Amino acid sequence: MKSILPLFIFIDACGWEIIKDQPFCNTVAPNRRRLESVFGYSSACVPSILSGRWPDEHRNWCYFVYDPKHSPFRLLKPLRWLPQAVTSRRIVRRWLSKLVKVQLKFRGYFDLYNIPFQHISLFDFTEKKSPLRPRGMNCGANIVDFLEESGIAGHVSNPTRSETDNFDAVLEDVKVGRIDFAFVYWPDLDGLLHREGNQSPEISPKLRGYEERIRWLIAVAQEQYEEVRLYVFSDHGMANCDTLLDLKARIEPLPLRMGKDYAVVYDSTMARFWFFNERARRMVAETLREIPEGAIVPDAELERLHCLFPDRYFGELIFLLREGVLLVPSHMGERPIRAMHGYHPDEKHSYAALLTNQPIIPEDVTAIPHIYRLMVRDALLARERNGSQRPSEWRDKSRIPVPRGAPEPIGAFSARVGVPCVEGERR
Numbered sequence: 001m002k003s004i005l006p007l008f009i010f011i012d013a014c015g016w017e018i019i020k021d022q023p024f025c026n027t028v029a030p031n032r033r034r035l036e037s038v039f040g041y042s043s044a045c046v047p048s049i050l051s052g053r054w055p056d057e058h059r060n061w062c063y064f065v066y067d068p069k070h071s072p073f074r075l076l077k078p079l080r081w082l083p084q085a086v087t088s089r090r091i092v093r094r095w096l097s098k099l100v101k102v103q104l105k106f107r108g109y110f111d112l113y114n115i116p117f118q119h120i121s122l123f124d125f126t127e128k129k130s131p132l133r134p135r136g137m138n139c140g141a142n143i144v145d146f147l148e149e150s151g152i153a154g155h156v157s158n159p160t161r162s163e164t165d166n167f168d169a170v171l172e173d174v175k176v177g178r179i180d181f182a183f184v185y186w187p188d189l190d191g192l193l194h195r196e197g198n199q200s201p202e203i204s205p206k207l208r209g210y211e212e213r214i215r216w217l218i219a220v221a222q223e224q225y226e227e228v229r230l231y232v233f234s235d236h237g238m239a240n241c242d243t244l245l246d247l248k249a250r251i252e253p254l255p256l257r258m259g260k261d262y263a264v265v266y267d268s269t270m271a272r273f274w275f276f277n278e279r280a281r282r283m284v285a286e287t288l289r290e291i292p293e294g295a296i297v298p299d300a301e302l303e304r305l306h307c308l309f310p311d312r313y314f315g316e317l318i319f320l321l322r323e324g325v326l327l328v329p330s331h332m333g334e335r336p337i338r339a340m341h342g343y344h345p346d347e348k349h350s351y352a353a354l355l356t357n358q359p360i361i362p363e364d365v366t367a368i369p370h371i372y373r374l375m376v377r378d379a380l381l382a383r384e385r386n387g388s389q390r391p392s393e394w395r396d397k398s399r400i401p402v403p404r405g406a407p408e409p410i411g412a413f414s415a416r417v418g419v420p421c422v423e424g425e426r427r
């Protein structure tokens with residue numbers, strides 16, 4: 001029998017406001033804490049949890065950026081002649097996204113969303129690899145790299161498989177006690193909340209289903225491990241969208257040309273602008289200041305949120321909506337959805353949650369990137385107590401091995417092992 005199984009279960013969008021009045025996991029993981037999220041979408045939050053670093057360090061922030069020089073989408077430009085009634089349809093977009101993903105050999109999640117084909121060759125897509133895979137970060141290392149490098153036999157969910165398949169896979173590994181660490185990722189609650197909103201009667205049954213799975217997993221684990229250290233956590237919450245804002249209709253009438261004077265990506269809850277002359281910068285900023293549904297995020301605030309990029313790779317000006325307002329139409333969708341995340345982390349529904357059976361959550365665990373520290377700590381402890389070390393397949397023999405039981409600082413490890421950090425080229 002092994003000593004410890006650290007079991008980390010990530011439920012996407014299972015925010016603090018969703019669970020705070022629910023009995024969810026209150027016997028298996030009674031110790032709860034509200035955690036600050038990371039500014040951005042899952043494209044920013046998930047890599048932050050997986051790496052213990054913030055967007056200004058790992059450079060996984062928003063999906064699309066203005067970068068015509070590196071745009072892989074030139075092949076789609078002829079599609080701009082098709083009528084919008086065809087090109088804006090979700091089914092057409094999904095089919096094209098699959099085709100493009102294969103063609104461009106993207107390894108992570110990819111969707112063309114609603115980016116107009118007329119402008120698509122101005123943009124690059126920033127998540128070409130999956131952050132849940134080895135060397136999957138844009139910059140630095142993730143937990144998969146850490147497990148590999150430390151010779152720890154870990155199980156990490158495969159993002160291309162369904163929740164049920166991933167559950168069955170972890171169950172198999174736990175049943176025979178062949179792992180010393182597990183990271184399970186369940187994304188379906190996020191989809192449910194986007195569709196139905198944060199007051200949906202479907203939420204409680206969904207949470208009960210998750211809890212049943214967790215109990216089952218623990219029961220199976222207890223036959224192979226003396227102690228299961230359970231952590232159930234999320235990346236953000238979900239806010240209902242009751243106000244729609246057509247920002248495009250305010251920007252496009254300005255005497256400015258997209259691609260010549262400025263470029264913009266309309267995300268669901270923010271718009272990110274790049275400017276090619278001062279006149280455009282001034283006119284857009286003046287227009288945005290007149291819109292009460294949102295505000296320009298000052299650089300000092302972006303810096304505080306660890307989302308200020310000195311090369312302005314993700315945008316020179318960020319206009320963020322207040323909670324509950326949705327950009328429609330946007331480059332993410334033509335039609336409204338019931339609920340969204342990606343607002344300021346201080347907004348009520350942005351907060352994430354951590355639930356554990358451990359009596360003490362360290363005081364400095366206050367935000368979602370800090371979950372990484374718990375993962376590293378418990379994985380090393382399990383390696384030590386379980387007395388097993390797996391030879392790493394790709395570990396470079398010339399590298400200095402990680403000293404047993406003594407984790408090096410996250411930044412040092414990340415720089416030594418992960419993907420080298422290269423800033424985007426300044427335009």
Ligand SMILES: [Zn+2]
Pocket residue numbers: 013042190191194341
């Ligand atoms: Zn989502």
